[in-house]
Amino acid sequence: MDFFDKITKKASKAYKITADKTEKFAKDTKIKIKMNDLKQQINELYEEIGKKVYEKHIIGEEISIKNDLEEELTKIDVLADEIETLLNQSLDLNDKKQCKICSTLIGKDDKYCYNCGAKQEDENQTAQDNEDQMTIEEIKEDKDKTSLEKTVEVESHVNPDADGTIDIKDEGYDEDNEDEIDDEEN
Numbered sequence: 001m002d003f004f005d006k007i008t009k010k011a012s013k014a015y016k017i018t019a020d021k022t023e024k025f026a027k028d029t030k031i032k033i034k035m036n037d038l039k040q041q042i043n044e045l046y047e048e049i050g051k052k053v054y055e056k057h058i059i060g061e062e063i064s065i066k067n068d069l070e071e072e073l074t075k076i077d078v079l080a081d082e083i084e085t086l087l088n089q090s091l092d093l094n095d096k097k098q099c100k101i102c103s104t105l106i107g108k109d110d111k112y113c114y115n116c117g118a119k120q121e122d123e124n125q126t127a128q129d130n131e132d133q134m135t136i137e138e139i140k141e142d143k144d145k146t147s148l149e150k151t152v153e154v155e156s157h158v159n160p161d162a163d164g165t166i167d168i169k170d171e172g173y174d175e176d177n178e179d180e181i182d183d184e185e186n
């Protein structure tokens with residue numbers, strides 16, 4: 001019975017994974033169909049713009065982007081935003097994302113782009129990163145203080161010795177000098 005229980009469990013687990021994959025694929029397909037639809041709408045707007053430009057050319061008038069094309073251009077802006085949102089949804093379903101610098105497709109959790117090397121700032125992680133950096137800076141500050149204190153300590157220990165050394169050196173130097181002078185005189 002145990003054996004059959006295990007097999008049933010394994011089978012239902014495999015079934016669940018397959019079902020999840022199928023659901024993902026169906027969602028992704030829907031997103032891609034919607035994206036294509038939006039791209040088609042943008043192409044139609046491009047056509048409208050082209051027509052308007054040509055009509056102005058026929059009657060020998062300048063075209064004004066502000067007066068003649070603003071409606072079409074605003075529509076394209078909105079459609080492009082929608083496409084980008086859908087693209088990100090599709091990438092997310094496939095555990096991928098676009099590099100923010102070079103747009104290469106990389107893994108969803110990748111910290112760096114394998115193509116251009118750019119660090120991928122995760123919106124959710126930025127706050128955490130800042131906190132981490134603060135902590136590191138605080139630790140550094142503490143370390144600096146400690147080493148400064150150490151330096152002061154070391155200097156105060158060294159000072160008497162250093163004075164002694166300098167005295168000896170000075171004497172030695174003078175003696176040598178006298179010798180040299182003596183040698184020159186002789």
Ligand SMILES: [Zn+2]
Nearest residue numbers: 099102113116
């Ligand atoms: Zn990149």
